[in-house]
Amino acid sequence: MAKRDYYEVLGSDRGTDEAELKRAYRRLAMQHHPDRNPDDPEAADRMKEVNEAYAVLSDPQKRQIYDTYGHNGLQQSFSQEDLFSGIDFSSLFSDLGLRDLLGGGIFGGLFGGGGGRQRARKGADLRYDLEVTLEQVATGIEETIEVTFQEECASCRGVGAENGGLADCQRCRGQGQVVQNQQAGSMVFRQVTTCPSCRGRGQTITKACKECHGAGLKERTKELTVEIPHGADTGNAVRVTGEGALGPAGPGDLFVVLHVLPHEVFQREENDLIIVQEIDFATAALGGAISVPGLDGEQSLTIAEGTQASSTYKIAGGGMPHLHGSGHGDEYVVIKVVTPTELSEEERELFQRLAEIRRPEVNGRNTAEE
Incomplete structure (x- = not known):
């Protein structure tokens, strides 16, 4: 998304002086701060936009570059962090007694980059x-x-x-920052960045600690x-x-x-538990009580007469406890009717007799009557 014009963000024009910019910023900051708009998810983004606009337009050098080259000129001259260097947003409200009005400093974390007094x-x-x-x-x-x-x-x-093993960084001379000048036409841009040699600390190690070997940290x-x-x-x-x-x-x-x-027995779906329970032909046909596993041990379940394969029984409250609040999910018992693979002579005769009794009608008559 393209950036909006900084003057438009602050509701100002290009001839606006520093005092008017400050008044505009104060008004918008009080209006858009997230702590004053807790139900508006876009408040933080608007606040960052206002902060960035004021950080640029309140700095004479950055404002001149912006007025001449726009956003592209700033991007070529400053990092996002450097846009906010040298400005303390909360000090803009100190004379009004508003520095901590919204708790702990009203501008923490809303700069979109570093600058000023960073926490x-x-x-x-x-x-x-x-x-x-x-x-x-x-x-x-x-x-x-x-x-x-x-x-x-x-x-x-x-x-x-x-002790005595630190020296000022030679590259930044102890400042923690390095300055680079870049020329674009008749303009010279001064860019300040964190020193890469000392990483902004201003000092380098000449004699490393024997315990941590210069890391400053130890594993525990x-x-x-x-x-x-x-x-x-x-x-x-x-x-x-x-x-x-x-x-x-x-x-x-x-x-x-x-x-x-x-789990070897239960399958979990959110707070519900699912279990596949095997039963024999006789129990499926005649019904009866069976024992099924539960979280608290075995429990009794009544099977209805004529239960079909894949029928599901629900045990209310037999599932997992709710993570937030009280109550439990349910346990669902899916029935699997087991077909015997080996029959005794007596069992075979009984099944044959049952087959004759239950044999479906063919051509409109029961073949068992022939």
């Missing part, structure tokens, strides 16, 4: 795949798992270097107890807060993804 991020979330049985998720269990993760090296406190295995809720199914994840990878603002979270193993 430190938590570490990455981790994933652990856990196999469980149908019986285990039928009741819910506590499971102990071993998770291997990285934590800050205690020896160097995450720096990666021994930890036992955790995870509560698996009843009714869980394959693909459900249990979140363990604060057990993810380490980050500047603390660790991320661990997500334990469940995989319910196939």
Whole structure:
């Protein structure tokens, strides 16, 4: 989708001065902020658009490039992150006492790029795949798992270097950023990017830590107890807060993804269980009580007279418990009538007699009468 004109986004024209741009931005930010529009899924995108427009038009150099070359000129001169460099959105509201009006700083995460006072991020979330049985998720269990993760090296406190083993980066001279000048016609574009040599830290390691070999992190295995809720199914994840990878603002979270193993008897469909139950000819014809497996053990099921193969019986509440809320699914018993393959002499005579009695009429008369 093509970007809208920045002046159009702010409702301003090309002659608008800085003070008027600021007033327009304040008005639109208060109008479109997601915290003020919790039921509008497009509010965040509109807020990002307003932020980007003001970040460009409030900067004289970026505004001149935009006025001359449009969006293409900005894309050739600045990364998305660099568009927001040097601007603190929340400070625009500090004189109005609105910095934390919507909780924790009203502009966190809505810049569409970095810039200004960026908040430190938590570490990455981790994933652990856990196999469980149908019986285990039928009741819910506590499971102990071993998770291997990285934590800050205690020896160097995450720096990666021994004492005195850091020096200013020679490429960026300790600034963490490098400046490149690009000329397009009579215009010279100044582009500031993160230093690739030190990755923005401003320092490089000259003497690596002997414990972590310069990584700043060490691998550790930890036992955790995870509560698996009843009714869980394959693909459900249990979140363990604060057990993810380490980050500047603390660790991320661990997500334990469940995989319910196939069962030798039951087939699961959401909260219902399906079982194929074999019965003999006599029970199918005469009916009677049979025993069928259930989650809590064997249970009695009454078979009606004349039950046909593939008939299905429902045992209400015999399925899996609901993951959220109370109640259970149902158990469905699919009947399979077993045909005997070996007959005794007595059984053969009985079946022959039954066949004569039940033989269908041919040409309008019963052949058993002949």
